[in-house]
Amino acid sequence: MSHKQHQQLIDALQDCIVACNHCYDACLKEEHVQMMTECIRLDRECAEICSYLAQALCRDTPFAAELASVCAAICEACGNECKKHEHEHCQKCADACFKCAEACKKIA
Amino acid sequence: MSHKQHQQLIDALQDCIVACNHCYDACLKEEHVQMMTECIRLDRECAEICSYLAQALCRDTPFAAELASVCAAICEACGNECKKHEHEHCQKCADACFKCAEACKKIA
Amino acid sequence: MSHKQHQQLIDALQDCIVACNHCYDACLKEEHVQMMTECIRLDRECAEICSYLAQALCRDTPFAAELASVCAAICEACGNECKKHEHEHCQKCADACFKCAEACKKIA
């Protein structure tokens, strides 16, 4: 499948990368950072795998399905953690993660 | 500077990542791949530094200026190489690289 | 599991990253680069996933098993392709890939 056919997923991945890195940054600036450590950890993990997968899809990787499957699992874990916190950056991140997980599952 | 203020650059970086990886993939499928080796090499280099910088900006890196300066140099080198080749993927990639280099220079 | 317990795998991943990037570079300099395009493509894919996994293990990712499983599959694909070519850089890369695939499977 060419990178054009993956366009919807690539868009979802790029949105998720931005949301996760922004949430990571904002969590590190929160007063109660102690409560945000799992969020920080998963934000990084999620941003890194999304960044990897976005690039891999654009270069027509033969491992799209396997990588999308792992990416979906990490996006869901990050979304579930973010969902617990009321901060706007966490809620936005959760939305981006769940959308990305759905898009990943279509090719996984 | 927050990631919102960097939005234009982040958009340019994300477009450049897609264009470079697509050009890389298409170059490897060209009949005369021998003539495309420098393009392949620079496409990868450019995609990787853009991907790094996009993430770093979203997490409010304190090294935005230094990284954008290196990224601008790599984008220009890639754009100059791609510009030499008539393939549509190379011309599109050159455009994305030059736009990204300009956006990088604004914060470098 | 801590990063100390993963030390053998981290070493194998780091060796594989070096071997794959060297093979990638050497393939692009070969006279008959047309025959090396699949090798170039897989060298990059393999180096990138190994680099991702090495970092993820060092930071105690909760997704070690899933990521190691994908990494093993990519290492094997790269090793199988490299094995076909007589160049010393390809043979060395194949060895590093197969060792890394074995190490990945222990935690996958």
Place this chain on the structure above:
Amino acid sequence: MSHKQHQQLIDALQDCIVACNHCYDACLKEEHVQMMTECIRLDRECAEICSYLAQALCRDTPFAAELASVCAAICEACGNECKKHEHEHCQKCADACFKCAEACKKIA
């Protein structure tokens, strides 16, 4: 310059990647994580640029000097922050960062 000639730097970068990711993980597990936020942030930044540079050197990037210069600056910033904290993981990370910064400067 070939990847063999860069071997000392590649070793220093790989050690620094491990130390930074371990310190990042350990900081997130510390009781007083509030005091470690700058360390967490710089550990990630440093690990990511070292990982990028290690790969770029192995594939004989034409941008070794520029990238090593930025990497040296980030390693020093991370080392200076880690040095302030008494945790063993911070002190070890500071050592790895300063060694890596020195090695970077030789080719910058």
